[in-house]
Amino acid sequence: MRRDIFQAIADPTRRAILALIALQAMTPSAIADHFDMTRQAISKHMRILTECELVKQDFQGRETYYQIEIDKMKEIDKWLEQFRKIWENRFQQLDQLLLTIQKEK
Amino acid sequence: MRRDIFQAIADPTRRAILALIALQAMTPSAIADHFDMTRQAISKHMRILTECELVKQDFQGRETYYQIEIDKMKEIDKWLEQFRKIWENRFQQLDQLLLTIQKEK
DNA sequence: TATAAGCGCAACCATTCGGTTTATCAAAAT
DNA sequence: ATTTTGATAAACCGAATGGTTGCGCTTATA
Numbered sequence: 001m002r003r004d005i006f007q008a009i010a011d012p013t014r015r016a017i018l019a020l021i022a023l024q025a026m027t028p029s030a031i032a033d034h035f036d037m038t039r040q041a042i043s044k045h046m047r048i049l050t051e052c053e054l055v056k057q058d059f060q061g062r063e064t065y066y067q068i069e070i071d072k073m074k075e076i077d078k079w080l081e082q083f084r085k086i087w088e089n090r091f092q093q094l095d096q097l098l099l100t101i102q103k104e105k
Numbered sequence: 106m107r108r109d110i111f112q113a114i115a116d117p118t119r120r121a122i123l124a125l126i127a128l129q130a131m132t133p134s135a136i137a138d139h140f141d142m143t144r145q146a147i148s149k150h151m152r153i154l155t156e157c158e159l160v161k162q163d164f165q166g167r168e169t170y171y172q173i174e175i176d177k178m179k180e181i182d183k184w185l186e187q188f189r190k191i192w193e194n195r196f197q198q199l200d201q202l203l204l205t206i207q208k209e210k
Numbered sequence: 211t212a213t214a215a216g217c218g219c220a221a222c223c224a225t226t227c228g229g230t231t232t233a234t235c236a237a238a239a240t
Numbered sequence: 241a242t243t244t245t246g247a248t249a250a251a252c253c254g255a256a257t258g259g260t261t262g263c264g265c266t267t268a269t270a
Contacts (some may be wrong), residue, residue: 002135011228012116024192029246041229043248062237062246070195073188076181079120083178086127090175116258136218146259148218167216167267 003052006077013037018054018068025058025067042102108157109158110180119150123159123173130163130172 009015024076028046032039046066049055054072059064114120126163135146151171154160159177163170 003193004115006111006117006119006120007115010109010112012109012111013228014109015135018189020187027246028248038230039246040231040248044228047248065248068188070188070192073185074192077185077189080178080182080185083127083173083175084182086173087175087179097212119259132216133218142258143260145218145261149258152218169217175232 002049005052005054005072006079008048008052008054009076011045014049017042017045017049021055021066022068022070025065027063027065031066108153110157110177111184112206113153113157113159116150117173119154122150122154124146126160126171127173127175130170132168136171198202 009018013035013045016035020026020034028042029039032042033049035042046055050061050065052072053069055066056069058067114123118140121140125131125136125139133147133151134144136151137144140147151160154171155162157177158174160171161174163172
């Protein structure tokens with residue numbers, strides 16, 4: 001079952017988890033403390049995040065620390081690029097318009 | 106039913122639609138020509154995109170042109186900000202390290 | 211005016227999602 | 241050696257998702 005980062009970040013809980021562990025690597029139990037759901041549910045979310053490599057496991061004895069794979073987040077940024085081009089272009093056009101108006105005065 | 110942009114872009118078809126109409130406003134039928142599914146299915150996708158305001162309708166007679174709401178895409182960019190901070194920071198740290206090594210030479 | 215075209219809604223269906231509870235297994239602690 | 245703790249897997253369940261077909265409305269065209 002190939003996972004997709006966009007599907008992964010679609011869930012608000014998973015986005016919150018990412019924000020959490022972006023600050024500091026955490027175990028599933030520690031993460032679960034922040035949410036109103038079972039540890040098992042969190043585990044399932046971690047599995048999805050791991051499968052699409054947004055997160056990496058760091059095994060220490062019987063504990064598993066999850067840490068964010070920040071490079072993977074860049075893929076979303078990369079996808080946004082095509083749209084960023086557009087909004088920067090529009091901004092530039094507006095800027096140009098303002099300049100023209102100013103000149104005319 | 107309140108829609109969420111992250112849920113909206115989770116679907117690959119919807120991402121493809123956004124990329125399409127980013128270039129040029131299009132009618133549902135025209136969009137449907139690009140996909141292997143019915144016009145009605147596309148219509149449902151457009152409804153979702155409209156509900157979360159990623160897309161805007163422009164009614165012209167019996168045709169409906171859909172155009173992208175580029176500003177809404179910035180919300181994704183805004184969400185990424187917290188992670189961008191991290192990866193830029195790491196890059197900076199690496200940069201610093203390289204400078205230090207260079208100085209030592 | 212009759213007909214065709216463009217669009218969206220409703221009902222339906224199979225599959226996926228996001229949670230639960232229960233069970234299992236390995237590592238730590240007593 | 242036994243018990244506790246941390247983590248995952250499996251089975252289950254209701255709700256949401258993403259598609260279909262069929263219908264009806266409005267606008268354009270013959």
